[in-house]
Amino acid sequence: MVTRNIKDFINLDSQYRANNSTHAGLVLVPTKTFPEDRYSLAALVRALDKLLTQGGLDSGAVVFLQR
Numbered sequence: 295m296v297t298r299n300i301k302d303f304i305n306l307d308s309q310y311r312a313n314n315s316t317h318a319g320l321v322l323v324p325t326k327t328f329p330e331d332r333y334s335l336a337a338l339v340r341a342l343d344k345l346l347t348q349g350g351l352d353s354g355a356v357v358f359l360q361r
Contacts, residue, residue: 296321296342296359298330307356319351323359337361 297303300322310317321342328334328341341359351357 295319296323298323298325298328300324304356310354316354318353319355319357321345321351321357321359327359327361 295303295318297320303320303322307317307320323338328338338359341361345351345357345359
């Protein structure tokens, strides 16, 4: 899951962990790093591509996307 909704998904991750459940992984997109403007979409795609080519995301992992 890739989301800008960090607050809610951090809480959901905590609930999953408290119930000994796992999820496929979370990629959290900080709006300060990737502002919502027409120039950031390309940077977001490049950062996601970099994450995937470097091994992707482990099950249950939570990652803050970086440029």
